[in-house]
Amino acid sequence: MGTLNLESVSFRYPGRGETVLDKVSLAIPAGGIFGLLGPNGAGKTTLISILAGQLRGATGSISAGDEPLEGLRRRRPHSLGLVPQEYAFYPMLTCAENLRFFGAVQDLAGARLRERVAAAARFARIESALSRRAGRLSGGLKRRLNLAIGLLVEPEILLLDEPTAGVDPQARAFLLESIRSLAGAGRTILYTSHYMEEVEAICDRVAIIDHGRVLVSGALSEVTRDGSGLQELFMQLTHRSLRD
Amino acid sequence: MRRLLALWEKEWLALSRDVLGLAVLFLMPAAFIVVMSLALSDVFKGGAARLTGFAVMAADPKLAERLVRSLSGEGFRAAPAPADEAAARDGVRRGTPSLVLLVPRDFERALNAPLDGKSTPPKLTLLADPALPPTQLLAFRQRVLGVALALRVSAMMRRAGIAADADAFDLKHAATLNVETIGGAGRPSSVQQNTPAWLIFGMFFVVMPISSLFIVERREGTLARLVSLRVPFSMLLLGKVGPYFVVNLAQGALMLLAGRTLVPWFGGETLALPARWDLLAAVTACTSVAAIGWGLFVAVCSRTLEQATVIGGVGNILAAALGGIMVPRFVMPETMQKLSEVSPMAWALDGFHAVILRQGGAADIAAPCVKLLALALALFAAALWVHHRRRVLAPAQ
Numbered sequence A: 001m002g003t004l005n006l007e008s009v010s011f012r013y014p015g016r017g018e019t020v021l022d023k024v025s026l027a028i029p030a031g032g033i034f035g036l037l038g039p040n041g042a043g044k045t046t047l048i049s050i051l052a053g054q055l056r057g058a059t060g061s062i063s064a065g066d067e068p069l070e071g072l073r074r075r076r077p078h079s080l081g082l083v084p085q086e087y088a089f090y091p092m093l094t095c096a097e098n099l100r101f102f103g104a105v106q107d108l109a110g111a112r113l114r115e116r117v118a119a120a121a122r123f124a125r126i127e128s129a130l131s132r133r134a135g136r137l138s139g140g141l142k143r144r145l146n147l148a149i150g151l152l153v154e155p156e157i158l159l160l161d162e163p164t165a166g167v168d169p170q171a172r173a174f175l176l177e178s179i180r181s182l183a184g185a186g187r188t189i190l191y192t193s194h195y196m197e198e199v200e201a202i203c204d205r206v207a208i209i210d211h212g213r214v215l216v217s218g219a220l221s222e223v224t225r226d227g228s229g230l231q232e233l234f235m236q237l238t239h240r241s242l243r244d
Numbered sequence B: 001m002r003r004l005l006a007l008w009e010k011e012w013l014a015l016s017r018d019v020l021g022l023a024v025l026f027l028m029p030a031a032f033i034v035v036m037s038l039a040l041s042d043v044f045k046g047g048a049a050r051l052t053g054f055a056v057m058a059a060d061p062k063l064a065e066r067l068v069r070s071l072s073g074e075g076f077r078a079a080p081a082p083a084d085e086a087a088a089r090d091g092v093r094r095g096t097p098s099l100v101l102l103v104p105r106d107f108e109r110a111l112n113a114p115l116d117g118k119s120t121p122p123k124l125t126l127l128a129d130p131a132l133p134p135t136q137l138l139a140f141r142q143r144v145l146g147v148a149l150a151l152r153v154s155a156m157m158r159r160a161g162i163a164a165d166a167d168a169f170d171l172k173h174a175a176t177l178n179v180e181t182i183g184g185a186g187r188p189s190s191v192q193q194n195t196p197a198w199l200i201f202g203m204f205f206v207v208m209p210i211s212s213l214f215i216v217e218r219r220e221g222t223l224a225r226l227v228s229l230r231v232p233f234s235m236l237l238l239g240k241v242g243p244y245f246v247v248n249l250a251q252g253a254l255m256l257l258a259g260r261t262l263v264p265w266f267g268g269e270t271l272a273l274p275a276r277w278d279l280l281a282a283v284t285a286c287t288s289v290a291a292i293g294w295g296l297f298v299a300v301c302s303r304t305l306e307q308a309t310v311i312g313g314v315g316n317i318l319a320a321a322l323g324g325i326m327v328p329r330f331v332m333p334e335t336m337q338k339l340s341e342v343s344p345m346a347w348a349l350d351g352f353h354a355v356i357l358r359q360g361g362a363a364d365i366a367a368p369c370v371k372l373l374a375l376a377l378a379l380f381a382a383a384l385w386v387h388h389r390r391r392v393l394a395p396a397q
Helices: A044-051 A069-075 A095-104 A110-123 A139-150 A169-182 A196-202 A230-238 B002-016 B019-039 B061-071 B085-094 B107-111 B134-159 B190-204 B207-219 B222-228 B233-238 B241-265 B277-301 B305-322 B334-342 B344-357 B362-390
Strands: A004-011 A021-028 A033-037 A059-064 A080-083 A157-161 A188-192 A205-210 A213-219 B052-057 B076-078 B099-102 B125-128
Touching: A004 A044, A021 A044, A021 A059, A021 A205, A021 A213, A033 A044, A033 A196, A044 A157, A044 A188, A059 A069, A069 A080, A080 A139, A080 B222, A095 A110, A095 A139, A095 B002, A110 A139, A139 A157, A139 A169, A169 A188, A169 A196, A196 A230, A205 A230, A213 A230, B002 B019, B002 B207, B002 B233, B002 B241, B019 B190, B019 B207, B019 B241, B052 B061, B052 B085, B052 B134, B061 B076, B061 B134, B085 B099, B085 B125, B099 B134, B107 B134, B125 B134, B190 B241, B190 B277, B190 B305, B190 B344, B207 B222, B207 B277, B207 B305, B222 B233, B233 B241, B233 B362, B241 B277, B277 B305, B277 B344, B277 B362, B305 B334, B305 B344, B334 B344, B344 B362
Parallel strands: A033 A188, A033 A205, A080 A157, A157 A188, B052 B076, B052 B099
Antiparallel strands: A004 A021, A004 A059, A205 A213, B099 B125
């Protein structure tokens, strides 16, 4: 799978006047981690939702390598994985039951399902919590379970929407290390976060968007070439006024 | 199919861990069946089980005794005669006794007056408790007139020189009348009405767990995640059908058991079982899919748990009130009976009555079953349409 290309992608929610995404063009190469930054309401989650196939009606084109993303997903339904910012699993089910369920709806079965559940649990280090109800886990364990579910089918494109929100420093360090280890092997990772230091630590390319427009995009070393840090660049581009 | 089974298993696990929700689904209708069957047992017997006290005030003790003898029995019990009319009025006002027949002094003389159209017929006065059911008042009134007719005919016979006793003309001795109802009992007994009625009510209450889990799935992003995994929305809805269908069938079995065991244990009647179990299963299945369709529709339309609770709960209560669940339709005025035909719970109740009460055949349950299935399909389609119209989530291909 090659680069994930977005060309002039625009979107507005039906019945609402404002444009949420305005001609967004990005090139997200395989084999690295692409950081997508922006203040609240900038359009990050909308963009991820469009890529994940949750929202329809976007204009422009999105392709993965040489073929449209939609075509790739039709051909290989589980080529794309999403780790949403919500704890998108069932709190009343155990971790193992959640993993088995999300594996089964992605057509995993039998020994392959067992193998992938074990591998995802091992990767996220949640083996000891497999028999515990997901709703009773700590915030860090919930984030790790959320990540493990997204990795069950080893997707080639992985969309991570604020995967470290609300966890303690130890859990964050573990998650960042895990995500970094996922890069390579031709996998494309799109990572959104509000934490600049995280993005600086694990991403090789970044884009900052605000009001649905791309303000800057490129290699991390390029966009911070003038010596200012990512935080300063972000504040400079998106201004310091509070967002509602 | 594997994905559908996974969805069913997930739904089943989630439901099985909601102990309170399950308790509501099973204990609530069982409690209603027992309480309502016992509370309404007299109403369904048309007052026959209730013994209504009456007294006769007549100057002639022989006449009074004859009247008491003729009027007693079949739900009416003689009480001591009050001292005077004022005491009689006071007693009836308090309901003890419920009825007092005042016989004037010249009653027997008036009986002997010729039937030439000029003379005034003998006058009787009946004091009645206003709380007495109208059917009982009517029954007693007819009985009094019957006895008066017997006395008058016997007087005529005597005048004609034929020896005759009034007892010979008493309606009780006129003939033996066997009442035969066709196809089981004509009207349901209390337990026959209340068991299917509250079972249906309980079945439609699956709207609560269906909608609450669905809203949690939407709120927590699980639904969006499943859509991103290309699980079609229609399959997500179908994923809720299987487990709740099983729950509804279990409700059916347990509520019949409650009608057979719990109600008689508390002193009520025993539920008569149907002759055709296959038809009972068909009616239960059709009611179940209609109830699940309603649950899915409410789940998709509601944006919050509060909305789902109000729409689902109030909708169920209105449908129950209108559909003859809370108040039997045969006691409703004609307009309300016609209006009740729009309630799906009334269709379901018709189906259950056709099987349990009238011991009917497939043709008797066809109309209610078709209506319930059509409603289920319409609600399922409406849920998909509402989802599509909101255009929040993309349909998986």
